[in-house]
Amino acid sequence: MDGNDNGRRAPSKTSSITSKNKDVKKTVDRGQQTSNYKPNIRDFRMHYEGSISSNSVEDVKSKVVRSTIEMEHYIDFDDLLPEVGEFGCFQKVLFALMIPFCYISAFVYLSQIFMTLPPDKYYCFVNELSLIASEEERKELSIPKEVDGSYSRCQMYDVNYTAVFKSKNRSELINSSLPLIPCREGYVFDQNEPFRTATMEFGWVCANDRYATYAQVVFFLGSVAGCLAYGHFADHCGRVAALVSSCSLAFFGSIFTSMATNFVSFVIIRLIVGASFDTCFTMIYILVLEYVGPTYRTFVGNMSLAMFYSPFTMLIPWMALLLRTWGNFALVGSIPIAFALCAYCYLPESARWLVSVGKIDDAIVILKNVAARNKRTVSKSYWKKFRESCEQFYKEEFEGRSFTVLSIFRRRRLARYMVLMIFIWMTMSLIYDGHVRAASVLDKENVVVVFTIACATELPGDLLVIVTLDRFGRRWCAFTFTTLSGVFSLLAANLKNPTHTLVTALAGRFFANVCYNIGLQWAAEVLPTVVRAQGVAFIHTMGFVAMLLSPPVIYLSNVSLALMLNTLGLLGILGGILSLFLPETLHQDLPQTLSDGDDFGKDQRMWHQPCCGPGTRRTQRFKRNWHEGSSLRTLSRDEFRSRKMHRVAVVRPHASSFISRMPSLVSHDTEVLERIEKYTAHDGLKRNRK
Incomplete structure (x- = not known):
């Protein structure tokens, strides 16, 4: 009878396991975070919840906890920075080196505005009347008046000005009812204008006033192209190389801007200068923040703008006023950019980028130099653990590279x-x-x-x-x-x-x-x-x-x-x-x-609202069990994608949901993965029978 009972109960138990497995599969599919996990891990979780006892769950729990402790030995850059110095002498020198690059960013961005400023006072130039000494008489003979009594800026009378000039009594020829035509020989600008712009020199006013707007638009087209091109360049050649090459582009582009002779040449050169606009500052901004500890990043990031960038933006209009013409402004304003090119000899390469391309020894040499400059001593065992972490990150970095922007959608x-x-x-x-x-x-x-x-x-x-x-x-x-x-x-x-x-x-x-x-x-x-x-x-x-x-x-x-x-x-x-x-x-x-x-x-x-509602206080967690995420939360193009280099919170799960949370602890080529793979569902069934 027992045999019959067992025979009847077996299908029921199998169907129960099958239904559980289906539920677990749905949970796992919803909880599967990336494609980084091998298929057999998912199969293991399915078999696991349906076939092993709570004792087995506790056994696997203990193994994962031990493996998690081993994972804590992996050292992130944010773990290393307090050891080598978060904001010591090395970081302060880097902070000071941002000064020339803040000038470059301000000059490249704002110089375009002042070069194309439209004049406020001008009128049509009439060559036949140029020998008349009185400006007021020239205006009365050639320029109609607007409703408010001011002289028109874009229209002139359609008359024979040679006859007007030769007339003995010119005042008799003044007639406001004469037919009007647009300016045909250029413009006369106010001699009291403090700054002569490209708009004035090339006549981008009246019917051609849109040319200054086109020049601004082309500048930003160059910025879009430069942002895309230099992003790719920086990923393959390094941050310092991208920074120096973009500054070189700004330097030579500004020099050649002063030599432009017409709209086409001006626009082509400003397109090239625009390509340098974003990179010439963001790269140094990222580079400095990478070597500054998390505690100081908000301060350094914003104070660099407040102390350096903002004063330079206030200085640019006075430089234009002092140099008088747009050509001098472009030429003389480019001289300080040459000093920034010397920074190639002093700026360190991004240690994070070096690790991401496998140059771990070079990264460690730079970080040891940081420690030495800050007069910090780091043990050899600590450097060894950091090297192992970087090697593991370099392996796992390739998995993250399979994601694209389209993955977000x-x-x-x-x-x-x-x-x-x-x-x-x-x-x-x-x-x-x-x-x-x-x-x-x-x-x-x-x-x-x-x-x-x-x-x-x-x-x-x-x-x-x-x-x-x-x-x-x-x-x-x-x-x-x-x-x-x-x-x-x-x-x-x-x-x-x-x-x-x-x-x-x-x-x-x-x-x-x-x-x-x-x-x-x-x-x-x-x-x-x-x-x-x-x-x-x-x-x-x-x-x-x-x-x-x-x-x-x-x-x-x-x-x-x-x-x-x-x-x-x-x-x-x-x-x-x-x-x-x-x-x-x-x-x-x-x-x-x-x-x-x-x-x-x-x-x-x-x-x-974090300041007066839920989330006002941080949840208290054991320091080694969580990581706040990206070391750089601004414009970095070399974010870590490694599971170990970015640890997430380890929550003590209940037995029923333990496996569904396991993806936060498992990644390729880790001991946790190997141990779980060795622990098969068949082993769990053996223990149940015992």
Whole structure:
């Protein structure tokens, strides 16, 4: 009878195991984070939950815990930096070396604006009347008047000016009812203009006033191409090589700019200079942050902009005023760039990049030099463990390289985040660049002074980011500052008093500075590690695409200043509202895998506020059991994708869900994987029978 019972019960038990296996397979398929795990691990988990006892689960638990302790011996760069010095003499020298590169970034970006500034006062040149001494008489004979009584800038009378010049009584020939034609022989510009621009020299006014806008657009086309090309170049040739070559491009491009003789030559040269714009600063920015400890990165990243970049932006308009002409400005302004080229002899290569291409010994030599300069002593055993970690990372790095930007769009929630980040960053970029250029048209009679004041808002903006970002979180800071930029722009557009318009527009510029500093860091934190570098680079490139639209937006000021400011205002409010739909990253473990990224923010609500709601305090974890994620959360193109080099939180799981959480502990070529593979379902069944 027992045999019959066993015979009857066996199918029931088998069907129970089968149903469990199906449920587990669904769970595993949903929880499978990347393609880094071998198929037999999934099969093992399926058989495991359906066939082994709780004692066996505890046995495997103990093995994984022991293996996890072994994993803790792997040393990340962020683990090493406190040993060699987080912000010692070496890092302070690097911080000081950012000065020439901040100048290059400010000069390359803003010089284009001043070279193409439109003049405020001009009228048609008439060659036949050039010998008349009185300018007022020349205007009365050739230039019609507008409704407000001022002389027309783009029209002249259609008469025989040779006969007019030879006439004995020219005053009798003054007639406002004569037919009008556009200027045909060039223009006469105000001799009191303090700075002669390329716009004035090449006649980019009236019917040709769009040429200055085209030159600005072409500059940003070069920036888009340079961002893509130099990203590839930096990955293959190194960060320092990309930095120095981009500075060389800016140096020679600026020299040849001063030699341009027409629109075509000017635009081609500025296209080349634009290709250097992004790389000539972001590479040194990344390089410095890589060698600075996590505690100091927010301070160093923002203070470099506040202390170096902001003063140089304030200096650029006065340089233009001092040098008088756009040619001298381009030529003399390029001289300091030559000093930055000498940095090739002093700047260290990125240790992270060296490891990513297998040059581990070279990376360790640099890091030992860091320790020596900071007067720190690191034991040989510690260097040995770090070398082993780098070797393991180099093996696993190739797995991460199989991911592309398209991988982001294969997960619904992650794809939504990516689309939102692209639109938010494009909006922020357009608002920021639009406000930078708007300073040149808000008060055309005091351009230099207004532009200097507008650039001075960079300094308090950078400081405000440091104070608020890690207190109130990314989402609400982005929403608040982007929306405020939009609100002040709308106010400026609808005020009648020119002084009030100027003040409120500058307030909009201030908040645009702040939101621009927040945008890209936030995007880097939302994207998972395996695609972070590529995703951030793509978003950054889309920002340059958005900047292509800023010159046309500023061109709207020729129609109406209110139209330009209303456009910037509506964009600011739109960007602020979109910011509310991204998850908060403050006090959160950053996502490592695609599945982590797809699950990130599921438990957050739109009104979640880190400073006064859930997530105010960090969850207390044992120090060695978690890692906050990417060592560099900004523009780095060499993010780690290794499972060991980026440890995630190890949570003590319950027996029922233990295996489903195992992917956070398992990766190729690890002892954990080997031990689990040796422990088969057949072994579990043997123990059950015992």
